[in-house]
Amino acid sequence: MRQLLSKDVASGLMFTAVGALGLILMMGVDFGTTARPGPGFFPVVLSALLALIGVVQTALGLIQNREAIPPMALRPLVLIICSVCVFAFCVGRFGLVPSIFVATMIATYAQPDYGMRPRVILAAALSIFCSLLFVYALNLPIALWTF
Numbered sequence: 627m628r629q630l631l632s633k634d635v636a637s638g639l640m641f642t643a644v645g646a647l648g649l650i651l652m653m654g655v656d657f658g659t660t661a662r663p664g665p666g667f668f669p670v671v672l673s674a675l676l677a678l679i680g681v682v683q684t685a686l687g688l689i690q691n692r693e694a695i696p697p698m699a700l701r702p703l704v705l706i707i708c709s710v711c712v713f714a715f716c717v718g719r720f721g722l723v724p725s726i727f728v729a730t731m732i733a734t735y736a737q738p739d740y741g742m743r744p745r746v747i748l749a750a751a752l753s754i755f756c757s758l759l760f761v762y763a764l765n766l767p768i769a770l771w772t773f
């Protein structure tokens with residue numbers, strides 16, 4: 627039996643909706659001309675292209691027999707959102723290194739088949755990399771540790 631709402635149809639509708647929203651939000655901004663584009667030129671063109679891609683994706687999804695949308699997994703969604711919230715809460719209080727470490731540890735539990743060793747290695751490597759990048763390479767005023 628053919629599914630009316632397949633992955634392709636759902637993603638096409640999402641692209642179309644986001645593109646249409648972009649076009650609606652940019653209505654009052656000066657578009658300009660192709661020779662002298664205004665501040666609204668690039669966002670309007672991108673929104674129109676996104677909406678066009680969405681319409682094509684939706685049409686292809688309706689024409690072709692595609693797979694149905696799988697049930698939504700709540701565990702990864704909740705853990706990733708919690709990870710971002712924990713990072714935002716902790717970075718000013720504890721510093722960059724412990725915040726990234728804890729947020730990464732929480733986020734890795736979204737994939738339940740990881741062992742503890744890969745989780746710790748990933749969290750430590752990401753903490754070191756972000757410290758080197760943001761504090762030393764880019765000279766951003768972020769405290770590494772604030773205990």
